[in-house]
Amino acid sequence: MKLLRYGPAGQEKPGLLDASGTIRDLSGVVPDIAGDVLSPEGLKKLAALDPASLPAAPAGVRIGPPTSGMKNLVCIGLNYADHAAETGAPVPKEPIVFLKSLGALAGPNDDVIIPKNSVKTDWEVELCIVIGTKAKCVSEEQALDHVAGYAVGNDVSEREWQIERGGSWDKGKGCDTFGPVGPWLVTRDEVPDPQNLSMFLEVDGKRMQNGSTRTMIFGVKTIVSYVSHMITLHPGDVIFTGTPPGVGLGLKPPVFLKAGQSMRLGIEGLGEQTQRTVAYEG
Template sequence: MKLLRFGAPGQEKPGLLDADGTIRDLSGVLPDLAGEALSPEGLAKLAALDTSKLPAVSGSPRLGSPVARMTNFVCIGLNYADHAAETGAAIPKEPIIFLKSLGALSGPNDDVEIPAGSTKTDWEVELAIIIGRRAKRVSEAEAMDHVAGYAVCNDVSEREYQIERGGTWDKGKGCDTFGPLGPWLVTKDEVPDPQNLAMFCEVDGERYQDGSTRTMIFGVTKLVSYVSQFITLHPGDVISTGTPPGVGMGQKPPKFLKAGQTIRLGIEGLGEQTQRTVEG
C-alpha cells in the first residue's frame, strides 16, 4: 500500500493511493496515520479494505508528511561508502546518529526555506525507514517486525551551521522545512529489498545524485536494531538512513542552494518529491 496524508498544513487527512493513482480518503476509517494504525495489525486492516468504496479525492491536494505524531526524527550520517569518500571522511565503525528537529518535518512538495544569511544549504536524498511498532533494544533478527514501510526523505542541511559553527550536527539539520518526507509511506511488503533501490536528486534539472541503497554501509535491519539500543522508537518515528554521493558540498567547486531553485528527488518504487527554495 501507499499511504499518505493530504490537506492544508495542520489539517491533513489520512489517505491512500489506489492502483489507478487516485487518492482515497481514509478519514472515515481512522483518525490519522499514527500509532496503532501503523502496526502490523493496523496495516492489515487497511489492506483488507475495498478501496473502490472509499471516497475519491478530487484535484491535486497538497501532501503532508505521510505519518503523524512522530516522536523521533533520527538520521544517520556518512552511511554510504561512496559519500564518505567524496567528503574525505573515514568509514564509520558504528552508525553515526543525530536527531533532526521535529519542526523540520514538512510535506514532500512544500517549499524549502533557505535560512536568513545562509550560504551553504545543501540537498541529500535519503531512504527513510518508518517505524510501525515500538522498538526498544531489539535484535537485528527482530528488526523488520517493527518496520511499517519506507518513504523518501530530503535531509536538507546547512553545512556552515553543521560543520563550521562548533558543537553537534543538529544545528545544521533542524531548520524549518529541512525534513521533507513522502509523498507516501510504502508498506514494506511492496519493497522486497530495501538494499537495492536506485535514488536520485536534481537541482534545476541537473542531476547531482545518482546512487543506490546498495552502497549503504549499515543496512535497514542493522540500523533499526542499533538505534533502538539508545532511543526507544515509536510508531511513526523515522530513521533517515544517509545519502549517496553528489551532494552540493562534494562538488568541485562546492555548489549550494539559493532561493528560486527547484529540487527534484526520488527513490525507486517510493515516489518523488519536488520543492522550490525560498528565502526563510
C-alpha cells in the same frame, strides 16, 4: 499499500493511493496514519479495504508528511561508502546518529526555506524508515518486525552551521522545512529488498545524485536495531538513513542552494518529491 496524508498543513487527513493513482480518503476508517494504524494488525485491516469504496480526495490537493504523532526524527550520517569518500571522511565504524527537530518535518512538495544568513544549504536524497511498532533494544533479526514501511526523504542541511560552527551536527540539520518526507509510506511488503533501490536528485533539472541503497554501510536492520538501543522508537517515527554521493558539499568547487531553485528527487518504487527553495522572510 501506499499510505499518505493530505490537506493543508496541520489539517491533514489520512489517505491511500489506489492502483490508478487516485488518492482515497481514509478519514472515515482511521483517525490518522499514526499509532496502532501502523502496526501489522492495523495495516492488515487497511489492506483488506476496497479502495473503490472510499471517497476520492480533491484533485491537486497538497500532500503532507505520511505519518503523524512521531516522537523522533532520527538521522544516520555518512552511511554510504561513496558519499564518505567524496567528503573526505573516514568510513564510520558504527552508525553516526543525530536528530532533526520535529519542526523540520515537511510535506514532500512543500517549499524549502533557506535560513536567514545561510550560505551553504545543501541537498541529500535519502531512504527513510518508518517505524510501525515500539522498538526498544531489538535485535537485527527482530528489527524489520518493527518497520511499517519506507518513504523518500530529503535531509536538507546547512553545511556551515553543521560543520564549521562547533558543536553537534544538529544545528545545521533541524531548520524549519529541512525534513521533507513522502509522498507516501510504502508498506514493507511492497519493498522486498530495501538494500537494492536506485535513487536520484536533480537541482533545476540537472542530475546531481545518482545512487543506490546497495552502497549503504549499515543496512536497515542494523540501523533500526542500533538506534533502538539508544532511543526508544515509536510508531510514526522516521529514520533518515544517509545519502549517496553528489551533494553540493562534495563538488569541486562546492555548490549550494539559493532561493528560487527547484529540487526533484525520488527512490525506486517509493515515489518522487519536488521542492522550491525560498528565502526566509521574517
